[in-house]
């Protein structure tokens with residue numbers, strides 16, 4: 001980790017990055033004002049057409065170098081993630097591998113950005129399509145996956161022949177800067193992928209949306225900011241991909257394998273201390289099995305080890321900051337005031353200011369704020385339901401539509417529920433759905449566009465149709 005810190009630490013830097021476990025400052029980094037980003041956009045714009053003209057095979061081989069360098073630095077990058085974002089080191093190692101997998105994947109996909117010939121509507125005409133890079137792109141990324149949220153956007157952009165400027169979250173610029181350094185080492189021209197940390201994100205968002213040299217904005221973060229950016233991007237009818245908040249239901253039916261459901265629940269809810277946009281947010285459990293499920297889940301949750309992410313065996317790290325902690329505490333307080341019961345947890349953990357005990361709440365009802373707000377903390381609210389129709393009604397009763405999960409064995413029920421859930425991603429008998437091979441993204445107010453899979457490349461490509469006449 002030190003070699004990266006040595007490269008980025010800037011005593012005069014305006015952005016201080018702290019360790020959420022201790023509050024200690026890890027590094028200060030240089031920030032960029034809109035005026036300083038202007039020449040960076042210029043260079044990215046000028047360099048993009050040169051990058052796009054290189055054979056896809058060359059771009060693929062540079063991306064492959066980048067993938068190899070990221071994996072060769074897996075342990076160092078993982079330490080950096082844990083230091084700035086707090087998650088347990090085992091999860092950070094997993095994130096580096098997951099993030100790198102997008103680079104590997106898009107190195108291959110970029111070579112298959114095929115056009116098509118279409119059976120013609122006239123004897124002397126031919127119809128064909130080609131795919132071309134959208135141009136210079138901008139990305140704004142969140143703090144909860146400081147490596148993977150960057151590679152998920154940058155790898156397909158570079159593979160498609162775009163250039164890209166990334167403004168990382170204020171809390172976690174270090175991982176993004178490390179990725180930029182490794183990309184340059186791998187052979188990505190420095191103008192083609194730039195990272196520009198900032199202390200005040202709003203003017204940077206405005207710049208990205210108003211500069212006509214930038215053709216696309218990819219954003220991952222809160223729905224409120226996503227809406228603002230979409231409105232700003234409308235001025236130039238700029239392409240946008242938005243990966244926003246969720247309110248994931250995790251449904252356990254009475255024919256489920258309960259032990260598997262409990263393990264799935266732990267994986268889905270407690271990863272990154274509950275701070276992922278696909279974390280289970282509401283546990284809907286069929287009434288006949290609710291007591292048994294809650295007792296098994298609570299026993300597992302009470303056993304989770306809380307501590308600083310760098311310590312051995314820790315499963316639950318700190319929340320990102322005081323605001324994150326206060327939000328979780330107030331959601332639990334509101335639920336308890338309205339009649340929810342604490343099965344385990346329910347208070348600050350003794351490890352430090354930002355630590356919250358892994359918690360299970362029972363008797364949760366839809367009038368409690370915790371049932372409708374994204375928790376972003378290690379709290380599992382349990383709501384019981386009577387039948388399939390009621391489960392689907394409660395699950396879909398949200399403006400969000402990112403991820404949903406359910407456990408059931410009956411094949412008819414599996415199909416019915418999977419089809420009825422209004423979410424972009426559904427985990428059936430699984431609590432972890434993220435993979436580079438599948439399209440990640442939401443419907444309703446959870447966003448637009450998909451990341452990963454073959455569809456993820458299309459987000460950075462324009463489809464051009466050509467009609468050849470007079471043959």
Ligand code: ADP
Pocket residue numbers: 140141142143167168169170201202203204205206220221222223225226228229
């Ligand atoms: P969170 O609540 O998880 O921090 P945000 O949506 O506030 O989610 O932050 C996600 C990213 O959006 C971060 O990089 C942050 O700097 C950026 N951001 C926050 N507010 C704005 C804004 N008004 N315009 C552009 N980017 C913003």
